[in-house]
Amino acid sequence: MTPPAIGPEAAAATGTEGPLRIGVIGLGVIAPFFLRAIEEDRHLRLTAGCDLDPVKLAGLPSGVARFTDHRDLLASGLVDAVVVTLPNDLHASVVTDALDSGAHVCCEKPLTVHSADARALAAVAERTGRTLFTAFHRRYNSNVDRLAAELPDRSTIERVVGRYQERIEEHTGNDRWYLDAERCGGGCVIDNGPNALDALRHVLGELTLKDAVIGDVRGGVEFCAELWLTTDDGIPVTVELDWALPTGEVKDITLHLKDGTTVTADMLAGYDGFKSSLDHEYRGIMADFRAAVAAGPSRRDDGPVVVDLVDRAYRVARAKEARLRMPSKTPAEAALVKLLFHRRGDRGMTLSPWFSRCVRAGEVHELVSTTERPSVPGQRVDAVGFLGFAEFGAATVVERGDEVRLGGKLVGVVAGFDECHFPNHYNILIETERLVTAETADLRVGDPVVFREPAS
Template sequence: MKLAIFGAGMIVHDFMKVVHDLPEIELRAILGTETDVPGMKALKEAHGIEMIYTDLAECLADETVDTVYVALPNHLHYHFAKEALLQGKHVICEKPFTLKKSELLALAAIAKEKQLILIEAITNQYLANYQAIKAQLTELGDLKLIECNYSQYSSRYDLFKEGTVLPAFNPKMGGGALMDINIYNIHFVVGLLGTPNAVHYHANIEQGIDTSGVLLLDYDQTKVVCIGAKDSTATIRSTIQGTKGSIIVNGPTNVLDSYAYEALKTPAVTIDRKVNEHRMYEEFKMFQQVIASNDQSFAEDRLAHSQRVMDVVEAALADAQINLG
């Protein structure tokens, strides 16, 4: 993979912590704004990135680049992913894929026409611990309840209350608790159970954006609660309860550091199958393999999952009467 990174924010700095564990990935370029240049120069020097660009067309014209990682603010994902696909680049796009399902479908159509890989960077779907949880679900008997709580007080919330609206709380930029952190819970659940029968979102809304909320998903006999908060905090934990046992994940659903399995009336057993300490390793290892082999079947399967997640997101936003973008 000959990679161009779009963006120079926190997620990019986090990615740089693991990219050198993936020798198949060549860092060919980084794209940002003029104000990003000092930071991009530091990243170039520290990590051996070949080129710095501030012009999208120039970056996409770089023939040494075959793949783009879109790590920009949410509202920019669609435009930059579309331009990359149109110029014949494979695209890895940070979550949330797009702000609207129609945008995701438009990107998928371009990727299919050009036989390019288009895939969402969503860590939990690729973690070995997640795959282990999926495999162990049958041991829990009939699934009754799932609760995922990802609540993390945001320093930006203080600024938001004072009148400074940054992207994380800007409805026009795809901000809010649902799109920022609860979406990890949605991916976690939809990856396990598929599309729910009903979706309801009870949100705390300030200035048109959800600062926290409770998402209810109905799967007939299985009832799901996904909590996401940026205006308050609590122990971050997920539980899956069945008639024969339970699984408890301590920590956020985008990390899945380990989990405890507890059969009925039996002491809990801690399970940890992770391959690398960094949560992004396993997804980018897979992305490299998929792009190298142009595995369209795998990419289509992952796009179908992302579309199911977007169905939940749109239903939740509509239920809470939140208008993004």
């Protein structure tokens, strides 16, 4: 039985009179969701599949042509459009080949690893007049879509948090390329990030990245990250990504309203089975892809916009010294060898430009508390309390932001250094809530001092 036609607009766009003929390039862990969506859509027909694995090819329905080279599939004359679900590093070249062959393309997110490649694909699509469509499945989630349709008045929204957290090994099956930094392009930011970012854009509109940090890096692949963005009208948005959740998964968007209440779209609510939410989302992808083909070249794909956000997040985060959930040094330990009890309001110390200082074993440096919160190199520091001199037992590094514990009690954090007595010693400035001296802290000679990297 011949499936019903796809309609005059789509037929004109594809040059066909029947269903849109689809080839699937790549038969990995995501492909079954595309295959089911194609099978369930009467306007689509699966005509070809491509993979290097003959076992996966053998699993295709009878009557579907099988290829091990995507170029042979594209040259076969059997497809009007292709779905590309390959490792991320192959997207740019394969999608280019597909567009140049005259096929419309639905590409699994991310469209590409790098922004320049995404822009180049958009240019190829424009030149060839073919449809380029990035598959962001979470925008078709029923709960996310409901939140977008029923969004509270934007003036009532204080901030938004999007969480996309899972244990990655439970989701990748035999596709180990996700954990290969070169093939994936990174980790959770480039894999889960596009879905989280696109879902938030679907609800809130355009986003601008302000800051980002990555962490729990294993073999160049980050397993956690936080991104901070803002909407065009100034609503702060936080994205929390995690590939190392101990159990289960958390995927939601929460609006924190100014009256203290919250509104949440839980992407998994109502879908109790593992990955059971995905089928309706991929049906949404394929239906929207059909609509995009029918709309013709006037439609612009959102893929490059999200690639830009991901690319910028990596540039910002990888330039930072710190990594989440990854201590970068052992705690620096010292012992008080001389106590100081006085305080002053006119000391005139100067914050040095150095973020950190190396300390040799046996060196002695002075500990000084201050409530002035110095942050700019050259800033004058007057209000100080003197704690004493501490001898370091082993070579170490002391950094701004280190937590300082005296006698086991948290006193403050390292604000920086003053060099007025250098090279004899540094004054290590400790930011405290109130001025602290050896007297007020009840210190004794020999008490331990620990400089510990703050928990991330």
